[in-house]
Amino acid sequence: MAETKNYGSKRLVVGAHYGVVDFIAQRITAVIMVVYTLVLLVGFLAMPSFSYESWKALFTFQVGVLPVGQMLATLFFFALAWHAWIGVRDIWMDYVRSTGVRLFLQVLTILWLVASVVYFAQILWSI
Amino acid sequence: MSDTAAKPRPQFRNIGIAQIAKYRLPLAGKLSILHRVSGALLFLCLPLVILPLFAASVASPESYAQIAEYAGNPLVKLVFLALVWGYLHHFCAGIRYLILDLHIGLDKVSAQKSAGVAFGVSLALTLVFALKLFGVL
Numbered sequence: 001m002a003e004t005k006n007y008g009s010k011r012l013v014v015g016a017h018y019g020v021v022d023f024i025a026q027r028i029t030a031v032i033m034v035v036y037t038l039v040l041l042v043g044f045l046a047m048p049s050f051s052y053e054s055w056k057a058l059f060t061f062q063v064g065v066l067p068v069g070q071m072l073a074t075l076f077f078f079a080l081a082w083h084a085w086i087g088v089r090d091i092w093m094d095y096v097r098s099t100g101v102r103l104f105l106q107v108l109t110i111l112w113l114v115a116s117v118v119y120f121a122q123i124l125w126s127i
Numbered sequence: 128m129s130d131t132a133a134k135p136r137p138q139f140r141n142i143g144i145a146q147i148a149k150y151r152l153p154l155a156g157k158l159s160i161l162h163r164v165s166g167a168l169l170f171l172c173l174p175l176v177i178l179p180l181f182a183a184s185v186a187s188p189e190s191y192a193q194i195a196e197y198a199g200n201p202l203v204k205l206v207f208l209a210l211v212w213g214y215l216h217h218f219c220a221g222i223r224y225l226i227l228d229l230h231i232g233l234d235k236v237s238a239q240k241s242a243g244v245a246f247g248v249s250l251a252l253t254l255v256f257a258l259k260l261f262g263v264l
Contacts, residue, residue, distance in 0.1 A: 059185060112170075119174055120178055123178065123185065
């Protein structure tokens with residue numbers, strides 16, 4: 001069999017492997033979010049009473065000098081943004097057939113999520 | 128045989144918008160489309176509703192108290208309820224998918240059963256939240 005030329009006009013654009021990274025990333029980010037949700041739930045149930053102070057402490061607690069609460073929440077939000085990107089991109093790929101419109105919506109999705117990440121980080125690290 | 132000849136079963140290939148109401152999805156199919164709907168809902172609400180609420184809830188005791196005051200409004204309660212349902216549905220259906228991806232429970236009967244469980248758990252938890260929210264519990 002002739003050597004496969006995987007570039008130029010004959011470039012292979014479909015087939016196995018394309019999307020495997022996304023498939024795995026979507027599942028790993030899902031597991032990260034499940035774990036963080038359970039961590040929050042345990043912290044929530046362990047609250048002596050539901051107040052502003054104890055609510056804030058869920059996201060700002062420290063271990064030694066490390067701001068572990070904020071670090072975990074940040075990691076959770078990166079996982080969320082990556083997960084949402086794959087999911088929303090799948091929605092556009094399934095329903096939007098025009099390449100131009102789809103590209104536009106995908107760019108909008110990225111901007112939406114990057115803005116959310118920055119907004120969340122700003123809220124979280126200025127508590 | 129004469130039955131099927133007289134009344135052919137409807138066939139759907141690419142489902143049109145107008146056919147959605149007539150198309151009878153199995154339970155796992157309903158779980159699946161609602162997984163997508165809830166995901167899209169959370170995505171759209173994230174910077175518009177969820178993050179502003181989170182910001183106010185952690186910023187200061189005053190802004191926290193204001194959120195608690197807003198939450199007295201029944202319309203705001205419905206918004207909370209929709210978001211909590213979205214999260215719980217996506218969470219429960221998502222865990223089911225993670226289990227299916229491990230090739231556990233792939234046969235038709237167990238898949239239908241697990242779809243029922245995912246619906247049951249997410250709706251029960253949503254109900255508990257609703258009862259708490261509207262002060263019944």
